[in-house]
Amino acid sequence: MRILLFTGKGGVGKTTVAAATALKCAQQGHKTLIISTDPAHSLADALDLELGPEPTVIAPCLWGQEFDVYYSMKKYWGNMREMMKAVFRFKGGDSIMAEEMSVIPGMEEGAAFMWIEKYYDEKAFDVIVIDSAPTGETLTLLGLPQVTKSWLTRVVPGQKFAIKTFGKVVRKTTGVPMDKGYDELELLFSKLEKVQALFSDPKICSIRIVANPERMVIEEAKRAYTYLQLYGFNVDAVIVNRIFPKKGSGTFLAEYIKSQQDYLTEIEETFSPLPIKKVLHKGKEVFGLELLSSIGDSIYESDDPTKIYHDEAPMIIEEKPGGFEIRLRIPFIGSDDFKLNKYGDELVIDLGSRRRNIFLPRFANFLELDSYGYESPWLAVSLIQKV
Numbered sequence: 602m603r604i605l606l607f608t609g610k611g612g613v614g615k616t617t618v619a620a621a622t623a624l625k626c627a628q629q630g631h632k633t634l635i636i637s638t639d640p641a642h643s644l645a646d647a648l649d650l651e652l653g654p655e656p657t658v659i660a661p662c663l664w665g666q667e668f669d670v671y672y673s674m675k676k677y678w679g680n681m682r683e684m685m686k687a688v689f690r691f692k693g694g695d696s697i698m699a700e701e702m703s704v705i706p707g708m709e710e711g712a713a714f715m716w717i718e719k720y721y722d723e724k725a726f727d728v729i730v731i732d733s734a735p736t737g738e739t740l741t742l743l744g745l746p747q748v749t750k751s752w753l754t755r756v757v758p759g760q761k762f763a764i765k766t767f768g769k770v771v772r773k774t775t776g777v778p779m780d781k782g783y784d785e786l787e788l789l790f791s792k793l794e795k796v797q798a799l800f801s802d803p804k805i806c807s808i809r810i811v812a813n814p815e816r817m818v819i820e821e822a823k824r825a826y827t828y829l830q831l832y833g834f835n836v837d838a839v840i841v842n843r844i845f846p847k848k849g850s851g852t853f854l855a856e857y858i859k860s861q862q863d864y865l866t867e868i869e870e871t872f873s874p875l876p877i878k879k880v881l882h883k884g885k886e887v888f889g890l891e892l893l894s895s896i897g898d899s900i901y902e903s904d905d906p907t908k909i910y911h912d913e914a915p916m917i918i919e920e921k922p923g924g925f926e927i928r929l930r931i932p933f934i935g936s937d938d939f940k941l942n943k944y945g946d947e948l949v950i951d952l953g954s955r956r957r958n959i960f961l962p963r964f965a966n967f968l969e970l971d972s973y974g975y976e977s978p979w980l981a982v983s984l985i986q987k988v
Contacts (some may be wrong), residue, residue, distance in 0.1 A: 602805065603728045603907045607840075608810035610821040611735035614842040617896065618811050618880070619732035619886050620647045622727060622906050624890060625897030627663035629905060631727040632719065633695075635659075636666045638713040639734040649889040660890060664726075666716070675714035684746075714796040715789070721799060728907055803835035803912045810839045823871060824960045830916045837910040841865065841871050842880045871957065876910045885949055922933035924968055924985035929959065936975040942981070943970040948982065 607619040623635035634656055638646040644667055645652040648659060654672040656664040667978065713731070720726055783976070800806045808829055812822040822839070829836050844865070845858045869877050878900050897906075917928040931950070940951040946966050948959040968984035974980070 602724065602726060604799065605804040605906065606715070606731040606800075606806065606808045607730065607732055607811055608733045608808060608825060609735070610818050613813050613818055614809050614880075614887075615735075615811045616643045616647045616732045617893070618842060619730050620644065620811075621893045621900060622809075622896035623665075623728070623730040624660065624732065625901055625906050626728045627660060628894070628897075630662060631907060632725075633728040633730060634664045634666060634726045635730040636668065636713065636716070636734060638668055638731045639732065642667045644732050647888050647893070654726050665832060668712050668716070673715065707807045714793050714802070717799070718792045718796045721796075724739050730766065742831050768825065775846065803837075806835065807837040807909055808834050811838060812839060812841055812868065813843050814841055814861040814868065816864070819864060819868060819871070822868075823958070826872065827916065827960045828962070830914060833965045835909075835912055837876065837912065838876045838878055840878045840880065841868060843882045844879055845882050874911065874913070874915075907925075918962075921983075924971065924983065925965075927961065927981070927982045927984065929980045930978050931975075931980050934975070934977075939975075941970075941973050941980075950980075 605619075605622060607615045607622070609615050616639075620635060623633050626633040635644065641654075644665060648665060650659060650663045650665065651657070652667045654665045654667065659665045718730060720729060757799040810822050810825060812818050826836055844856060845861055847858065847862070865879075870879050872943075880896060880899055883896075887893065887896065900906075913930070915930045919926050919928075927948075929948075934952060938952060942949045943965075946961045946963050948961060950957045950959065965984060967987060971983040971985045973980065973982040
């Protein structure tokens with residue numbers, strides 16, 4: 602099974618691109634499911650069809666699904682949900698608060714993970730296309746099992762023997778058996794970790810960043826790319842959406858079109874060697890299968906969207922005594938062709954008249970630039986802890 606996940610800044614057209622990709626996969630004969638993990642669902646609007654919390658037939662070889670976390674918990678994790686509600690009632694919360702708080706942090710994404718694990722085990726689909734939430738929410742997928750465990754230990758005891766003692770007290774107060782819920786919770790964690798491993802396997806999962814040729818969008822795309830690479834997720838393409846055609850350069854949009862062309866050049870230089878796929882602006886709102894089909898054709902032409910377009914880590918971070926070494930793949934430069942500086946969590950590389958800003962993980966704020974060296978195509982940067 603192949604998993605294709607689309608992410609990017611809110612409003613760039615992730616849903617449209619994801620839906621167009623799913624339709625293209627189905628047209629090529631792949632049994633395809635497109636699912637939305639964004640709480641503010643817009644997938645049904647893009648497809649111009651009604652979708653529910655279970656897979657719905659859209660077209661030949663194509664199904665769609667919009668997650669509902671409460672539906673998923675009620676169907677698959679009823680005991681765990683009742684356990685969490687009981688804990689919050691035991692701690693003094695009213696029924697409404699307990700109902701809301703029973704959805705633990707990350708469960709929207711966690712619900713998506715559980716469905717994916719189910720489909721993977723059942724070999725239900727050839728391709729799963731994920732229309733994800735905006736970048737920030739998507740990145741919570743990366744540390745979901747760890748974050749959820751950390752939060753939960755603040756609410757209930759983390760040891761098996763302790764939960765039994767704690768459960769007896771809660772059961773006397775609420776009448777809810779805790780052991781079944783706790784077993785369900787342990788199963789949830791094991792499945793989260795299993796699906797996280799699937800997402801980290803480049804043969805199974807490819808992440809594609811959707812962007813527009815605009816300054817703020819590009820900056821967020823660069824940060825997303827850095828974090829996705831850091832955590833071992835394979836980004837195999839960047840899809841630039843809503844590009845105005847050059848033939849409109851004589852209109853009142855002339856200045857905007859010119860700036861788009863400059864940003865396109867920047868995107869190609871910044872994300873090299875990733876493939877950059879481009880989607881021209883349709884001049885109207887995109888929804889319905891006919892328009893989505895034309896967008897899928899413009900992105901992939903005769904290609905199979907399920908192919909792996911790129912599988913090479915452009916950044917490698919290794920821990921060393923007193924700090925880290927960061928290796929960046931920057932081809933086609935000489936060792937004397939650039940200058941390098943560090944400001945906070947940014948590396949700034951000056952290459953002739955051009956400047957490249959590389960965003961590092963936020964922990965780099967607390968590190969100092971020690972040394973650097975270049976051996977084509979890798980720039981090795983040594984960072985040490987501040988004294």
